[in-house]
Amino acid sequence: MNVLYLLPSPVARGSPLYDPKHAVTTPRSTAFEAMIARNPDNALARYGLATELLKVERWAEAIVQLQLYLAQLEDEGNGWLKLADALAHEGRGDEARAAIARGIVAANKHGHVGLAQEMRERVMQKAAE
Numbered sequence: 001m002n003v004l005y006l007l008p009s010p011v012a013r014g015s016p017l018y019d020p021k022h023a024v025t026t027p028r029s030t031a032f033e034a035m036i037a038r039n040p041d042n043a044l045a046r047y048g049l050a051t052e053l054l055k056v057e058r059w060a061e062a063i064v065q066l067q068l069y070l071a072q073l074e075d076e077g078n079g080w081l082k083l084a085d086a087l088a089h090e091g092r093g094d095e096a097r098a099a100i101a102r103g104i105v106a107a108n109k110h111g112h113v114g115l116a117q118e119m120r121e122r123v124m125q126k127a128a129e
Contacts, residue, residue, distance in 0.1 A: 043072035077107030
């Protein structure tokens with residue numbers, strides 16, 4: 001007997017039916033999770049997993065991974081910016097501003113002047129709102 005299983009089709013990210021909390025894990029996120037399971041000290045795998053979680057708007061989980069990554073490795077600024085974005089989406093504005101401030105310091109330290117400027121502009125834009 002042939003059985004046909006009907007699975008729900010994925011909903012496009014811009015659709016009003018899209019719910020990121022029910023987004024399917026991606027092959028990349030599964031691979032990063034496996035890397036972390038094998039080596040919890042793998043900071044770059046945590047960064048990769050956080051990036052994948054941000055794509056599906058799983059802010060709280062991304063925050064945890066980014067915080068662990070930032071505690072393990074000296075970031076050059078982009079990790080701080082991603083953390084700030086996730087914190088802002090979770091309504092944690094003071095923590096987001098603190099992450100931006102740390103990101104500006106890190107970006108300047110590593111010669112990423114453009115990234116530091118982008119972060120300053122975000123702070124100014126938020127202050128104007």
